[in-house]
Amino acid sequence: MTNPIFLALDMPQIDAAKVMAEKVKAHVGGFKLGLEFFCAHGHHGVREIAQVGLPIFLDLKLHDIPNTVAGAMQSIHTLEPSIVTVHASGGRAMMEDAKAAAGDGCKVVAVTMLTSLSERDLKRMGLTSSVEDQVLRLAELAHTAGLDGIVCSGHEVKAVHSQWKDGFFVVPGLRPAGSAVGDQKRVVTPRQARDDGAGMLVIGRPISRADDPVEAARAIEATL
Numbered sequence: 718m719t720n721p722i723f724l725a726l727d728m729p730q731i732d733a734a735k736v737m738a739e740k741v742k743a744h745v746g747g748f749k750l751g752l753e754f755f756c757a758h759g760h761h762g763v764r765e766i767a768q769v770g771l772p773i774f775l776d777l778k779l780h781d782i783p784n785t786v787a788g789a790m791q792s793i794h795t796l797e798p799s800i801v802t803v804h805a806s807g808g809r810a811m812m813e814d815a816k817a818a819a820g821d822g823c824k825v826v827a828v829t830m831l832t833s834l835s836e837r838d839l840k841r842m843g844l845t846s847s848v849e850d851q852v853l854r855l856a857e858l859a860h861t862a863g864l865d866g867i868v869c870s871g872h873e874v875k876a877v878h879s880q881w882k883d884g885f886f887v888v889p890g891l892r893p894a895g896s897a898v899g900d901q902k903r904v905v906t907p908r909q910a911r912d913d914g915a916g917m918l919v920i921g922r923p924i925s926r927a928d929d930p931v932e933a934a935r936a937i938e939a940t941l
């Protein structure tokens with residue numbers, strides 16, 4: 718089994734990110750580079766981390782009109798990410814154009830409902846359905862648009878998996894038992910997410926902010 722853990726390198730310093738990546742590379746399957754890192758270091762930064770030798774997940778959460786998102790996908794093509802995110806709420810046409818622009822060898826997955834949101838947050842946005850129904854609805858839209866899968870929390874992944882059998886499901890908001898939750902609201906353990914159908918486990922602070930990141934990554938890997 719390939720290691721499903723992707724370490725989120727959410728840090729603005731490229732040297733620190735590279736040191737962290739080198740340290741933990743034996744215990745993770747790849748690295749996730751998001752807005753904090755990409756806004757600071759762009760293409761150069763992605764190439765630096767790619768040199769460590771593991772797959773790169775570019776978590777840019779693209780969300781704009783179809784033409785703009787397709788252009789952004791083409792602009793990151795040369796970086797050869799193994800997976801890129803767009804927001805499902807950008808709509809079907811946007812997701813279709815993103816997938817077409819991504820080309821072969823790059824999975825495109827849609828963020829459904831951020832793991833930092835709760836049912837209460839949905840209501841504040843005027844959405845009256847449950848979190849699970851909202852995630853299932855957006856997953857169906859992403860499936861229809863031809864995407865490879867979605868990003869959701871471990872609370873919904875089982876239901877999504879039973880609705881979309883061959884989908885690829887990325888699950889962040891993961892916390893080993895007893896670790897600090899921080900700003901995440903819908904959390905489960907890495908093992909629970911994997912058992913429920915997650916294909917990729919995105920983990921940041923429980924590893925990157927641990928006193929001993931190598932031991933933290935090793936311990937999580939051992940639970941899977």
Ligand SMILES: O=c1ccn([C@@H]2O[C@H](COP(=O)(O)O)[C@@H](O)[C@H]2O)c(=O)[nH]1
Nearest residue numbers: 725751830831832889890919920921922
């Ligand atoms: O719904 C989402 C989508 C993406 N993320 C990203 O995952 C990591 C989680 O980091 P932790 O430190 O383990 O909380 C982070 O990079 C987010 O941008 C998410 O958390 N939820």
